[in-house]
Amino acid sequence: MSNRIPRILILGAGYGGIITAQKLQKQLNYNEADVTLVSKHEYHYVTTHLHMPAAGTDDPQNAKVNILKLIDEFKIDFVKSTVQQIRPQEKKVILEDGTLSYDYLVIAMGGQPETFGIPGMKENAFFIRSLNAVNMIRAHIEYQFAKYKMEPHRQEYLTFVVGGAGFTGIEFVGELADRIPVLCRRYDVDPKLVKIYNVEAAPTALPGFDPELVQYGVKVLENKGVQFKIGIAVKECHPDHVVLADGEVIKTRTVVWTGGIRGNQMIEDAGFEVMRGRVKVDEHLRVSGNDNVYVIGDNALVFNEENRPYPPTAQIAMQMGINCAHNLVASIRGGQLKPFQPQIKGTVASLGKGSAIGVVGKRKLKGWTAVQMKKIIDNRWLFTIGGISLVLRKGRFFS
Amino acid sequence: MSNRIPRILILGAGYGGIITAQKLQKQLNYNEADVTLVSKHEYHYVTTHLHMPAAGTDDPQNAKVNILKLIDEFKIDFVKSTVQQIRPQEKKVILEDGTLSYDYLVIAMGGQPETFGIPGMKENAFFIRSLNAVNMIRAHIEYQFAKYKMEPHRQEYLTFVVGGAGFTGIEFVGELADRIPVLCRRYDVDPKLVKIYNVEAAPTALPGFDPELVQYGVKVLENKGVQFKIGIAVKECHPDHVVLADGEVIKTRTVVWTGGIRGNQMIEDAGFEVMRGRVKVDEHLRVSGNDNVYVIGDNALVFNEENRPYPPTAQIAMQMGINCAHNLVASIRGGQLKPFQPQIKGTVASLGKGSAIGVVGKRKLKGWTAVQMKKIIDNRWLFTIGGISLVLRKGRFFS
Numbered sequence: 163m164s165n166r167i168p169r170i171l172i173l174g175a176g177y178g179g180i181i182t183a184q185k186l187q188k189q190l191n192y193n194e195a196d197v198t199l200v201s202k203h204e205y206h207y208v209t210t211h212l213h214m215p216a217a218g219t220d221d222p223q224n225a226k227v228n229i230l231k232l233i234d235e236f237k238i239d240f241v242k243s244t245v246q247q248i249r250p251q252e253k254k255v256i257l258e259d260g261t262l263s264y265d266y267l268v269i270a271m272g273g274q275p276e277t278f279g280i281p282g283m284k285e286n287a288f289f290i291r292s293l294n295a296v297n298m299i300r301a302h303i304e305y306q307f308a309k310y311k312m313e314p315h316r317q318e319y320l321t322f323v324v325g326g327a328g329f330t331g332i333e334f335v336g337e338l339a340d341r342i343p344v345l346c347r348r349y350d351v352d353p354k355l356v357k358i359y360n361v362e363a364a365p366t367a368l369p370g371f372d373p374e375l376v377q378y379g380v381k382v383l384e385n386k387g388v389q390f391k392i393g394i395a396v397k398e399c400h401p402d403h404v405v406l407a408d409g410e411v412i413k414t415r416t417v418v419w420t421g422g423i424r425g426n427q428m429i430e431d432a433g434f435e436v437m438r439g440r441v442k443v444d445e446h447l448r449v450s451g452n453d454n455v456y457v458i459g460d461n462a463l464v465f466n467e468e469n470r471p472y473p474p475t476a477q478i479a480m481q482m483g484i485n486c487a488h489n490l491v492a493s494i495r496g497g498q499l500k501p502f503q504p505q506i507k508g509t510v511a512s513l514g515k516g517s518a519i520g521v522v523g524k525r526k527l528k529g530w531t532a533v534q535m536k537k538i539i540d541n542r543w544l545f546t547i548g549g550i551s552l553v554l555r556k557g558r559f560f561s
Numbered sequence: 562m563s564n565r566i567p568r569i570l571i572l573g574a575g576y577g578g579i580i581t582a583q584k585l586q587k588q589l590n591y592n593e594a595d596v597t598l599v600s601k602h603e604y605h606y607v608t609t610h611l612h613m614p615a616a617g618t619d620d621p622q623n624a625k626v627n628i629l630k631l632i633d634e635f636k637i638d639f640v641k642s643t644v645q646q647i648r649p650q651e652k653k654v655i656l657e658d659g660t661l662s663y664d665y666l667v668i669a670m671g672g673q674p675e676t677f678g679i680p681g682m683k684e685n686a687f688f689i690r691s692l693n694a695v696n697m698i699r700a701h702i703e704y705q706f707a708k709y710k711m712e713p714h715r716q717e718y719l720t721f722v723v724g725g726a727g728f729t730g731i732e733f734v735g736e737l738a739d740r741i742p743v744l745c746r747r748y749d750v751d752p753k754l755v756k757i758y759n760v761e762a763a764p765t766a767l768p769g770f771d772p773e774l775v776q777y778g779v780k781v782l783e784n785k786g787v788q789f790k791i792g793i794a795v796k797e798c799h800p801d802h803v804v805l806a807d808g809e810v811i812k813t814r815t816v817v818w819t820g821g822i823r824g825n826q827m828i829e830d831a832g833f834e835v836m837r838g839r840v841k842v843d844e845h846l847r848v849s850g851n852d853n854v855y856v857i858g859d860n861a862l863v864f865n866e867e868n869r870p871y872p873p874t875a876q877i878a879m880q881m882g883i884n885c886a887h888n889l890v891a892s893i894r895g896g897q898l899k900p901f902q903p904q905i906k907g908t909v910a911s912l913g914k915g916s917a918i919g920v921v922g923k924r925k926l927k928g929w930t931a932v933q934m935k936k937i938i939d940n941r942w943l944f945t946i947g948g949i950s951l952v953l954r955k956g957r958f959f960s
Contacts, residue, residue: 223747297710301706309700
């Protein structure tokens with residue numbers, strides 16, 4: 163063993179990254195490793211909350227937590243910077259303003275929107291992927307109402323198209339439907355003129371979710387004014403309209419794409435083998451051939467018993483972070499690595515104010531019960547990373 | 562005298578129009594005249610409040626009052642429509658969806674922005690002229706913050722140029738300066754990056770106002786971060802920059818033009834003789850050669866003892882409305898017309914939260930005292946048109 167203590171570098175402070183950092187901070191002695199956390203922002207954001215500020219139904223401040231309140235700076239270095247390149251051969255990471263070397267690397271940077279090559283989508287759509295992006299969506303939506311009042315012949319200002327009816331898409335249209343009446347009152351707009359379309363190429367909304375609950379959820383959202391176009395792909399996205407696979411043209415200035423997540427481009431650029439940008443990690447969450455590189459969260463591809471990939475969720479990212487921290491400590495101390503075994507405790511999708519659907523264990527939940535479960539899950543995450551004080555500051559108690 | 566009772570048509574429900582309608586409603590018996598009020602909107606808006614929702618420091622709802630709460634529908638007909646043409650020869654007014662004929666006409670439609678032919682100003686600038694327009698300005702300003710966060714190399718998103726340092730310009734930059742810290746917190750933007758320029762071609766801000774107070778006001782606003790460019794005209798206005806007369810180019814996506822008001826184009830189109838779109842009315846506020854047509858408010862040109870035109874203010878419009886109603890009643894009853902003699906009771910300009918400057922009678926006011934006087938004036942207007950209940954609902958009590 164060398165004199166120098168190993169350097170652990172964690173890229174990203176989302177669900178996976180922040181919990182890895184916290185667990186290492188707790189489990190390692192200060193002289194066992196140098197741990198550095200790199201994040202583009204000085205805050206962690208609660209991605210599962212982003213659909214609310216995006217629609218404007220919640221203050222964006224509630225979705226962010228200062229990273230320095232979550233880690234102990236005496237034990238963990240924090241670098242606010244943007245990663246530009248990962249060089250596994252050199253064991254180095256190039257930042258926009260520097261270079262960091264590592265012995266162990268944890269890639270927890272989160273994914274990127276997958277637009278499946280739909281022409282114009284990348285250029286013209288909005289993506290719910292960061293606090294800045296959701297602030298943009300919120301301000302943009304409100305701006306359309308203001309513009310409509312100045313040019314009332316342009317009803318397309320009041321048409322909103324959401325591409326994708328997976329979790330993010332469904333939760334976003336739920337919030338958006340709740341937001342519309344507020345904006346209609348503020349701008350004195352007839353709510354009947356506002357259209358929300360949710361377009362999904364798969365044969366069902368929330369593919370993979372319990373069909374009975376999906377049916378219930380779709381009904382709730384339809385009653386709030388959402389129009390679903392299921393089994394229909396978006397073919398083209400233009401600045402002022404979208405074209406659907408069935409030929410329909412919808413005039414709109416607002417397309418929010420939630421149709422997919424792929425791995426971060428930098429991982430492919432690093433030379434790792436990827437499938438849709440994600441790395442098929444080994445059972446210990448490491449990149450094959452690079453035992454010192456862990457990939458967790460949206461960028462890691464892990465298959466379930468039916469040989470289907472787990473979806474990129476907060477729940478899995480968090481469990482991966484805990485597992486990754488354990489394995490890092492074991493590596494450093496020469497202990498036993500633990501294989502990653504996800505436990506899907508439950509999944510709840512919000513349908514906006516007052517309703518949600520979910521499966522927890524084998525129980526199906528809907529309506530008020532599901533809403534309460536959603537809050538418990540959200541608050542549980544805050545408790546995990548910030549204890550009771552964070553729950554009190556940012557938690558959700560009232561519906 | 563014919564059997565038919567005379568028809569009085571009032572165009573516009575601003576300060577002048579609404580008070581004319583109210584006074585006629587009070588002074589005329591129901592069988593003396595048919596009175597019809599035409600307005601583009603179903604609400605009266607308190608124009609002197611508009612600078613606040615424009616900057617986003619006040620709820621736009623506070624600047625509007627439903628017209629049907631201000632007039633008695635049993636005595637006055639209300640038509641919500643847009644005037645398209647005035648035909649004095651035929652004694653008719655063409656609406657976008659109909660025609661109304663009159664025996665007496667009151668033109669109280671308000672003015673239009675005067676851009677003095679500055680290239681690009683009409684096309685690229687915003688104007689504080691209606692509730693919809695100020696909602697647009699507010700949403701636009703917030704949108705620039707959101708855009709800046711997505712493209713932080715574009716600092717011009719955070720540069721705001723206000724053309725004109727008259728009353729509206731000064732009050733607007735005051736509110737805008739108050740709004741900036743709120744938006745900076747919400748969007749996590751360094752306030753030092755935000756620039757507010759107030760550009761005025763005249764050799765002083767608030768031309769015609771007491772110089773000592775102007776100096777005080779400019780200082781207050783400078784301390785809030787406003788940069789004045791006095792004695793410098795705006796030469797050109799482009800979508801992404803303005804050019805000043807001294808050659809300076811300011812990159813910006815937001816130009817709010819408050820540099821002037823001219824008469825409504827429809828008045829010139831009606832064949833009346835105008836000076837910068839305004840009609841030089843006779844001492845009874847009538848158009849010469851058209852004894853049955855009154856022009857009040859922004860469209861009426863009345864000169865003071867020094868032979869300078871009175872500025873288009875709420876105060877004057879209101880006094881004109883009262884005078885006009887008196888003269889209409891006198892005409893109908895064969896009584897004595899009264900010449901219009903404006904009484905300038907006082908003028909107060911807000912400098913944003915906590916400060917104002919004003920002259921009331923011969924007294925100069927500044928700071929807190931002026932703020933209180935401003936509120937008294939605003940509340941007085943609400944009291945005049947809607948009694949104590951309107952003051953309680955929309956009045957300003959807290960600073």
